[in-house]
Amino acid sequence: LRAPVRPEDLAGFLRDMGIMLDAGVPMMEALQTLVEEASGPGNVADIARRVRVDLAAGMRVPQSFARHPDVFPETVRNLAEIGDESGALPRMLLESAAHVERLIDIRRDIRTAMIYPALVFASILGVGFFWLYYVVPNLAQLFKQLQAKLPPLTQWLIDISDTLVHYLGLVGLAMVLLAALLVWLYRSVARFRLACHELMHRLP
Secondary structure: OOOOOOHHHHHHHHHHHHHHHHOOOOHHHHHHHHHHHOOOOOOHHHHHHHHHHHHHOOOOHHHHHHOOOOOOOHHHHHHHHHHHHHOOHHHHHHHHHHHHHHHHHHHHHHHHHOHHHHHHHHHHHHHHHHHHHHHHHHHHHHHHHHOOOOOHHHHHHHHHHHHHHHOHHHHHHHHHHHHHHHHHHHHHOHHHHHHHHHHHHHOO
């Protein structure tokens, strides 16, 4: 239940650590400085506090990073391992910070690019809900008055509209529960998340 660490905080932690180590500041002193300069959960102080506890217990930096996969991505852990083995840990920490910042920029660009499709999709859903909830019931009453024989597809659409009108609360609750279930599966089940990624790669 710990608050997630923002990528911006992680990039700041890695960059500050790399700069201080490159300047000759001892590791424990650098971590203590980061702990004292920031406070609150989910920020640089929280990351520095976790790593400092691990190092005080005798771990190496890559081992500490590996203990917190929710904070340090695999690429960052691999770069830390390379830096620790080659004696170039400060430079690898700076490379890790640059990598995280590149990911931040990519996510920002993706969110910006998705604004228009999201608005279009929301508009389509809104129009569809309006038709099913308001227009189709009125048309159904007209068809009943005319005693018209309806095709199966039209009758199926009217049945869906009647269900939505009579059980709007239950339908809304079911949609919320379904969305919550999908979010939980995406965050907790690796195979489901992989399947979602494969599906998204195939979507136009």
